[in-house]
Amino acid sequence: MKRVYVNEKWCLGCHLCEYYCAFAGTNETDMARALKDIKINPKINIEEKDGVSFAVSCRHCNEPLCVKGCITGALTIADGVITINKDKCVSCYTCILSCPYGAVSPSDDGAVQKCELCAKTTSGMPACVGGCPNGAIVFEERG
Amino acid sequence: MKYVIIGNSAAGIGAVEGIRQADKKGEVTVVASEPHHTYSRPLISYLLLGKTSEEKMKYRGDGFYKENGCDLLAGVSVKEINSGKKSVALDNGKSISYDKLLVATGSTAFVPPFEGLDTVKDKCTFMSLDDARQLEGYLGAEKRVLIIGAGLIGLKCAEGIAGSVSHITVIDLAPRILSSILNDDGAKIVQNHIESRGVEFRLAASVKRFEKDTAILDSGETIGFDILVLAVGVRPNTSLLKDIAKIDKGIIIDAKSKTTAADIYAAGDCTQTLDISSGQNRIMALLPNAYMQGECAGINMAGGEKEFDKAIPMNAIGFFGLHVITAGNYTGDVYSETENTNYKRLFYSGNKLNGYIMIGNVEKAGIYTSLIKEQTPLDSIDFALVCERPGLMAFTKEDRQIKLGGKAK
Numbered sequence: 001m002k003r004v005y006v007n008e009k010w011c012l013g014c015h016l017c018e019y020y021c022a023f024a025g026t027n028e029t030d031m032a033r034a035l036k037d038i039k040i041n042p043k044i045n046i047e048e049k050d051g052v053s054f055a056v057s058c059r060h061c062n063e064p065l066c067v068k069g070c071i072t073g074a075l076t077i078a079d080g081v082i083t084i085n086k087d088k089c090v091s092c093y094t095c096i097l098s099c100p101y102g103a104v105s106p107s108d109d110g111a112v113q114k115c116e117l118c119a120k121t122t123s124g125m126p127a128c129v130g131g132c133p134n135g136a137i138v139f140e141e142r143g
Numbered sequence: 144m145k146y147v148i149i150g151n152s153a154a155g156i157g158a159v160e161g162i163r164q165a166d167k168k169g170e171v172t173v174v175a176s177e178p179h180h181t182y183s184r185p186l187i188s189y190l191l192l193g194k195t196s197e198e199k200m201k202y203r204g205d206g207f208y209k210e211n212g213c214d215l216l217a218g219v220s221v222k223e224i225n226s227g228k229k230s231v232a233l234d235n236g237k238s239i240s241y242d243k244l245l246v247a248t249g250s251t252a253f254v255p256p257f258e259g260l261d262t263v264k265d266k267c268t269f270m271s272l273d274d275a276r277q278l279e280g281y282l283g284a285e286k287r288v289l290i291i292g293a294g295l296i297g298l299k300c301a302e303g304i305a306g307s308v309s310h311i312t313v314i315d316l317a318p319r320i321l322s323s324i325l326n327d328d329g330a331k332i333v334q335n336h337i338e339s340r341g342v343e344f345r346l347a348a349s350v351k352r353f354e355k356d357t358a359i360l361d362s363g364e365t366i367g368f369d370i371l372v373l374a375v376g377v378r379p380n381t382s383l384l385k386d387i388a389k390i391d392k393g394i395i396i397d398a399k400s401k402t403t404a405a406d407i408y409a410a411g412d413c414t415q416t417l418d419i420s421s422g423q424n425r426i427m428a429l430l431p432n433a434y435m436q437g438e439c440a441g442i443n444m445a446g447g448e449k450e451f452d453k454a455i456p457m458n459a460i461g462f463f464g465l466h467v468i469t470a471g472n473y474t475g476d477v478y479s480e481t482e483n484t485n486y487k488r489l490f491y492s493g494n495k496l497n498g499y500i501m502i503g504n505v506e507k508a509g510i511y512t513s514l515i516k517e518q519t520p521l522d523s524i525d526f527a528l529v530c531e532r533p534g535l536m537a538f539t540k541e542d543r544q545i546k547l548g549g550k551a552k
Contacts, residue, residue, distance in 0.1 A: 006547035008540065047536045049528070054547060056535055065509075068157075068438065069431030071185050072195070073202045088199050090189045093505060094431060097459040098467045100517075101546065102507030104532060110194075142549030 001080040002139050004044075004117065004126055006054050009045070011136035013053030018042040020131030021057075024121045041107060043115040044128045044137075054139050055128065058082060058103040058115040066095035066104055066114075074111070081119055086111035144169035146444055147231055149221050149241055150174030150247030152184055152505035153430045154437030156203055156410030158245045159211050161441020161449070169226060169445065171213035172239060174231070178218030179272055181207065184249075185430060187275035188303030191282075197272070201462070226387045226404055243406050243444035246394065247437055248380035250412040250428055252296075254373050258352035266371040269300045274371050281370045282307045289313075289358055289368035291350065293320040295460060296373030301342050302462050311342045312366055314358070318347040324458050324469045329500050332486055336465045379413040391415050393426045398452040400440035408444055410436035420455040420497055427456050453516045459505070468508040471498025471515045478530045489530055494521050507533035 009143035019035060021042035043058035060082050067075045067082055074088035075095060089111035095104040096112065107113035117139075118126040129139045146162055148155045152174050175181075183302040186200040216233070222271045230240040253266035260266070265281040267274050270489055278300075286308045290297045293315035301311050317321070319330035320337070324338040332368040334344060345366070350358045358366045388402035389395045395416030400408045411433035415426050435451045442449035457470035465484065475492030485503035489496060489511065510533035513519075529537035535546060544550040 005549045049532045049536050068434050071430045072183050090194050093459040093466055097508050099509035100513035102510050
């Protein structure tokens with residue numbers, strides 16, 4: 001299946017993916033207006049150190065430890081995409097304990113958050129990929 | 144192929160899903176002593192807190208049994224397993240035969256024989272949905288609650304009912320709260336936080352006897368209460384396999400979730416298995432382990448190949464907004480970080496991470512869990528960096544190409 005993959009050497013560390021991710025969840029039409037004066041809490045995060053940077057978001061694992069460990073059944077996998085039912089989640093953080101990529105994070109709405117490949121926001125390409133100016137994150141089939 | 148699963152919680156459900164990965168047709172029967180659709184047991188405190196509902200706490204959707212082509216016999220208990228005839232006798236007089244059997248019977252609250260316990264009117268344990276409903280019936284704004292046990296169950300109960308009663312006192316024999324998962328100073332941080340919400344503790348204390356609405360402690364102190372919650376500990380339900388399979392504290396299983404008896408598997412809180420963080424066999428009564436052992440059992444029962452050999456003790460839990468994540472065992476050298484209410488300790492030796500405790504900021508804790516489970520040699524990563532900042536930066540570029548770039552291992 002198609003996943004978000006990282007081409008580390010192309011990452012500029014510009015953090016635009018984080019802004020596009022945060023914007024994708026707002027249902028607004030203008031990014032500058034939507035994100036003005038707010039501290040974003042995106043589902044994709046740039047790690048950077050000494051000139052190296054790369055984006056980390058959910059890998060949509062074939063053997064997802066977050067889904068298997070979820071105590072409520074809020075995290076599920078369907079057609080390879082792992083999504084969170086925020087209504088069922090109680091923020092116990094067992095998924096944060098379980099994810100080997102650090103790709104599930106707390107959110108401000110009483111449930112955890114993670115990349116859902118923009119399945120709930122747009123159709124087609126994840127917003128982070130569309131917004132990356134340098135092809136450092138791509139949405140494609142690989143091995 | 145006929146599969147019988149005793150138990151309808153995480154391990155039993157994991158087994159149904161495991162069986163269906165390998166066998167779409169076999170006959171699956173789930174026998175459950177509780178008369179309910181599968182629900183998440185750890186959510187009973189959230190139910191009393193009002194953060195979930197009976198509908199939302201269903202562990203799987205309403206269509207689960209139908210979609211997986213299995214029969215649920217709810218409200219029916221297994222009286223006996225006949226491993227020779229390969230059948231189980233039910234308390235409704237019927238018996239059902241099996242080709243492969245899973246024992247996922249969980250655990251039961253342990254109630255010590257306190258003197259005078261029978262004189263206490265409103266008392267309960269806190270393990271099941273029915274326990275929660277019973278406790279809910281006792282609650283009231285003027286009620287005083289005494290909880291025996293400052294472990295995970297007792298303290299989640301306290302959080303769940305704190306807003307619905309006038310006062311809560313928690314007593315424990317141990318000198319610190321959450322003694323099974325926290326060290327002394329970590330426990331103190333969490334205790335202070337819980338105390339700030341009005342819960343009172345009596346630690347290193349025990350009840351000598353009860354007299355109706357009064358507990359008399361060993362110290363001579365008396366504590367008045369209206370509701371008593373017994374959360375001392377749990378015991379694995381192993382009796383069905385007595386004289387059939389090898390049992391220590393829990394039912395002994397291997398990495399395939401197989402017991403020592405032919406065609407009988409076991410999974411979840413009733414079992415005892417290898418903790419790879421300590422190398423010891425122990426009971427790790429945790430929902431994620433239960434599910435994965437159950438799933439593993441199901442796949443193997445259905446003729447597939449699966450091993451779950453990465454069990455470690457691990458817990459994610461929160462009290463009144465303060466989150467705690469712990470895993471592994473706390474031996475070896477220590478990396479320490481304390482900043483305001485954020486507390487982190489990593490324990491390592493022999494080039495491996497043994498365990499960790501994070502309180503407050505728990506982001507990316509799974510990076511550490513993974514280092515323990517995978518037994519990653521610490522000299523193969525930037526350990527100093529990962530101590531400070533859990534993340535994938537600590538791994539080599541090649542590792543990241545596998546983890547993030549889709550490169551084959």
